[in-house]
Amino acid sequence: MTSDSSPRPDVARQLGVLAMRFRRTRDETSRRAIATEYAQEVQRLIETGDWSEAPAFEDQLPLEWMPEAFFAYWCPDAAPRSTAKK
Amino acid sequence: MTPVLPCRPVTVLAFVGDRSRPFVARVLAALVDGMNGSGPGPSPLECVFLAGHAGVSTDAGQTISGFNPNAGGLPAWQVMQGLQSGEGFPGIVTDDTGVFTAASQHGLAVEAFDVPLPEPAFQLFVAALGRERQNSQYSYGLPDGDGDCNCITWIERLGLPLLSGRMDEFIALPGRGSHPSRRFGRCS
Numbered sequence: 378m379t380s381d382s383s384p385r386p387d388v389a390r391q392l393g394v395l396a397m398r399f400r401r402t403r404d405e406t407s408r409r410a411i412a413t414e415y416a417q418e419v420q421r422l423i424e425t426g427d428w429s430e431a432p433a434f435e436d437q438l439p440l441e442w443m444p445e446a447f448f449a450y451w452c453p454d455a456a457p458r459s460t461a462k463k
Numbered sequence: 464m465t466p467v468l469p470c471r472p473v474t475v476l477a478f479v480g481d482r483s484r485p486f487v488a489r490v491l492a493a494l495v496d497g498m499n500g501s502g503p504g505p506s507p508l509e510c511v512f513l514a515g516h517a518g519v520s521t522d523a524g525q526t527i528s529g530f531n532p533n534a535g536g537l538p539a540w541q542v543m544q545g546l547q548s549g550e551g552f553p554g555i556v557t558d559d560t561g562v563f564t565a566a567s568q569h570g571l572a573v574e575a576f577d578v579p580l581p582e583p584a585f586q587l588f589v590a591a592l593g594r595e596r597q598n599s600q601y602s603y604g605l606p607d608g609d610g611d612c613n614c615i616t617w618i619e620r621l622g623l624p625l626l627s628g629r630m631d632e633f634i635a636l637p638g639r640g641s642h643p644s645r646r647f648g649r650c651s
Contacts (some may be wrong), residue, residue: 390641397607397642400549431487434480434514435605435613439547440491440498448491451484455492 389428391418393436408442416444423450470579473588473623474524476563477615478571480515487513497540504540511562512569514543517614518559519623521589524575528592529559530617532603532610546603551610551649554599554617556592578623591621606642609649616647 395415399408415438422428423446431451437443448455481487490505490513497504505513518529532552534542542552567573580588594600601620604610612620619625626633633639 390637394641396547397645400547400605400607401646403549429484431482431484433482434543434547437547439544440494448495452488452491452495454488455495 389418389422389430389432389436392422392432396436396438399438399442412438412442412444415442416446419444419447419450468581468583471521471582471585472523472577472579473585474520474575474577475517475618475623475625476520476524476527476573476575477517478515478563478566478573480513481569481571494540494543497538498544504538507534507539508562508565510539510543512566512571515571516559516562516566517618518563519592519618519621521585521592525560526558527560527563528556528596529562530595530599530601530603530612530614531555531557531559546605546608546610549605549608551602551604551608554601554603554611556595556599588621588623595621602648604647606645606647608647611648613647 392415395411395418399411399415402408402411428450490509493502493505493509496502516529518527520527531554532542532546533555534552537545545552563573601611601617602609603613603617605613606616615625638645
């Protein structure tokens with residue numbers, strides 16, 4: 378076992394805030410608005426040119442709500458089919 | 464003078480998920496395949512490597528117990544999707560020693576720290592852990608989802624302090640400001 382006590386950068390913290398807001402509601406309209414904000418934040422992170430660590434699992438939206446730019450950046454070979462809700 | 468009772472340590476172990484591009488790309492592709500019906504989806508172990516995990520040990524890491532969602536036969540990708548949607552799943556406590564070993568072999572840094580307890584408190588903890596292993600009373604969910612707790616906050620449910628108690632540490636917690644509320648459990 379190792380013990381690395383150095384703090385981890387949390388450049389994607391806003392994504393976590395939005396993911397929690399997303400889980401807080403079941404209202405489709407609210408979720409759509411949150412997903413739009415999420416997509417804007419993903420775009421901002423991509424444009425930093427320095428987004429080297431994927432967001433934590435709990436900081437991600439369900440796949441069908443994730444912006445296409447997220448897949449293009451992290452996983453160019455995969456994107457959900459037309460069921461996507463973005 | 465009252466004799467000082469010996470302490471017994473409970474060890475808390477945790478690892479952060481693998482966020483590297485190659486691994487994330489592989490698991491995301493598998494998740495998408497699972498959702499599209501074009502593949503089985505990622506394995507449960509891959510999902511844990513992606514998400515990270517926490518557990519406790521009362522025997523210096525020889526046996527590590529962890530709180531997990533009881534998938535009840537659902538494929539792992541569907542559980543992941545459900546959790547990210549805010550669903551709660553029945554919780555189950557399993558012997559996750561192998562998960563932590565595999566995580567270490569995968570290259571993930573397993574962090575560990577001890578919480579020494581007086582013998583009576585240690586025995587109470589062991590008893591609570593035993594009951595949880597038999598049948599967890601909690602459901603699993605992500606913060607602001609419908610579950611009672613996740614693998615980290617389950618440890619708090621067992622009564623184990625995860626913070627040192629230093630005020631500077633508590634006030635400096637990044638999540639305190641960015642997540643001013645955090646719901647666990649279904650309520651409106």
